[in-house]
Amino acid sequence: MSLFPGRIRRKPEAPRSSLRLEAGHKLYHAGSEGLAWRLSQGVVRLDTVLQGETSFASLAIAGDILGCETLLFGAYTFSASALTQCELTPWPEGEGAASGESLLESLALAQRRAADVVALRGGQAADRVLGLIRLLGDEAGRVVLPTRQDIADITNLRFETISRIIKSLERSRILAPIRIDGVHATRSFSVNLASLAG
Amino acid sequence: MSLFPGRIRRKPEAPRSSLRLEAGHKLYHAGSEGLAWRLSQGVVRLDTVLQGETSFASLAIAGDILGCETLLFGAYTFSASALTQCELTPWPEGEGAASGESLLESLALAQRRAADVVALRGGQAADRVLGLIRLLGDEAGRVVLPTRQDIADITNLRFETISRIIKSLERSRILAPIRIDGVHATRSFSVNLASLAG
DNA sequence: CGAGCACTTGATCTATGTCAACGGTAGTGG
DNA sequence: CCACTACCGTTGACATAGATCAAGTGCTCG
Structure with a gap:
């Protein structure tokens, strides 16, 4: 029933322009330019780079947004590398998708994730x-x-x-x-x- | 030169409806309802409440946004209390202030703050x-x-x-x-x- | 005046760090 | 094919940073 049957995306799980990244591979380096991403599968580690030293800064898991600061400053603040096999899509995904509600959700999620990561560094x-x-x-x-x-x-x-x-x-x-x-x-x-x- | 000289805010540092909070006092409890805030002065501690136990989750300092999840879910995810004397203003502050650019900035700030807090839990x-x-x-x-x-x-x-x-x-x-x-x-x-x- | 809280300091203990040796697997190059 | 290197993971022996326990000070508040 589609008007353009031939143009329907091939794989429902992997929309057009999504990116696959193997464990251990770098997504981007602090300071460089590039897109912002939404992580749809896998785990990504973010590191701060300070005087050449790289140290763990945060964790991103499915649903999280990565490198959004690049949209503001034109450069990544952290370095990102895949800890497991990952799937990413460029963000913001749709035209109006990045306004209001959706951004607010991302902000709330980021704060929750931050608390998760902090909790992983305390206790036995x-x-x-x-x-x-x-x-x-x-x-x-x-x-x-x-x-x-x-x-x-x-x-x-x-x-x-x-x-x-x-x-x-x-x-x-x-x-x-x-x-x-x-x-x-x-x-x-x-x-x-x-x-x-x- | 103002058209409405009498309506200019009285104190530039403390806009109408801003809130002052003494060190040690609670701003809100996890699960309760209320406004979202922008912290303009001071330091606020956020705690997760799990089975009655309260444990440190994150830190907010000047510029950070607090409790934005209440706008989505109608309840706070964390408890917030002032660690030093604080000043807060309801958020979003202006009419169009909470869209696009400004929200994106807050998201980037939240991610940076998260990395700061993580760094405070590692090393000597x-x-x-x-x-x-x-x-x-x-x-x-x-x-x-x-x-x-x-x-x-x-x-x-x-x-x-x-x-x-x-x-x-x-x-x-x-x-x-x-x-x-x-x-x-x-x-x-x-x-x-x-x-x-x- | 007593209770409660925040802070300081000493003595001792222990969870985790550190150092070291070794095994398995993957890749590379002859 | 083997030799070689580079990771990653496991395990043991020992060291230590920071936790824990304990006692005491000073301040504030009712």
């Missing part, structure tokens, strides 16, 4: 890691975690500590590694949701 | 306290700090640790307590800006 080490797992897991109880080092940067712990904690979560059956082709994955887990109640 | 204890002092101090090198306990909540340290750090900053002349009527103030300091270079 194991609880921080669990907090991150809760934040990144889906409803079905699956998580793809970032590397131990990235988790360490986010939670302000050391990667050795993260390694010990994750191993102990495995031993206590809170996390179960997912095997792919019989290969022991170190970052994909199914989560025992009951023991994760927050 | 003394550096976190210095980071907070840098964030709260004015250009003239004056700071009014929150209580030791509030600083501790912000930096994820203990108040005894904060007490020791501040005392040691005093001893090394980085902070100088300001005496009021000869009374030794414990929260007002002048800062040796040179040793604070960040």
Whole structure:
């Protein structure tokens, strides 16, 4: 019934001009120019760059807006890199989409996300890691975690500590590694949701 | 030259309907209804309330917007209380003031502030306290700090640790307590800006 | 005058950091 | 194919920054 059947987007999940980014890859560097993005899938890490030193600044997960400051200043404030496989769409998406209500929602979301990230840097080490797992897991109880080092940067712990904690979560059956082709994955887990109640 | 000289606001610094809040006082509680605010002076602490437990979530300083989620959901997500004497104005302030550009600015500011707060929870204890002092101090090198306990909540340290750090900053002349009527103030300091270079 | 709060300081403990060694996997180049 | 390097992750032994516990000061308020 479409007037232009041939022009309908090919894949409903991946609208025209969306971007896919592999884990570990950079989306943009602080100071450079580019678009603003909405993150539709995955996890992105934002870093401040100060005197050449790069340090963890914030986390973006599905729904969050990235690099909106570029629309104001023409340059990114932070560097962004994918912690898991990501999908992004240029933002603002529609013509009138970026005004009023929608921007306000984004502002409220940004403030909520900020609180989430702050919470990941306080309390017992194991609880921080669990907090991150809760934040990144889906409803079905699956998580793809970032590397131990990235988790360490986010939670302000050391990667050795993260390694010990994750191993102990495995031993206590809170996390179960997912095997792919019989290969022991170190970052994909199914989560025992009951023991994760927050 | 004004057409309506009698209607010009009385005090340029305190526009009509602005609110003053003393240190330690609550601005609003999570879950309740109210206005959104722009913080024009002072420091406000935001807390998440989870199962009766209240824990530090974020910090707002001059320029930041507070409680904007109330415009969307009709209820505050966090609780807000003044850490120092504050001045607030209802937001959005003007008729067209809350659209487009201005909202985008607020979003970018919120993301920057989030990174600031995250940075206050990583690194050496003394550096976190210095980071907070840098964030709260004015250009003239004056700071009014929150209580030791509030600083501790912000930096994820203990108040005894904060007490020791501040005392040691005093001893090394980085902070100088300001005496009021000869009374030794414990929260007002002048800062040796040179040793604070960040 | 007593109660409550904010702050200081000392003594001791411990969660986490640090250092070190090692294993697995992927990529690269001969 | 192997050798080599570069990551990433695991685990053990030990060190320490900061937490915890405890006691005491001074101020304010009723």
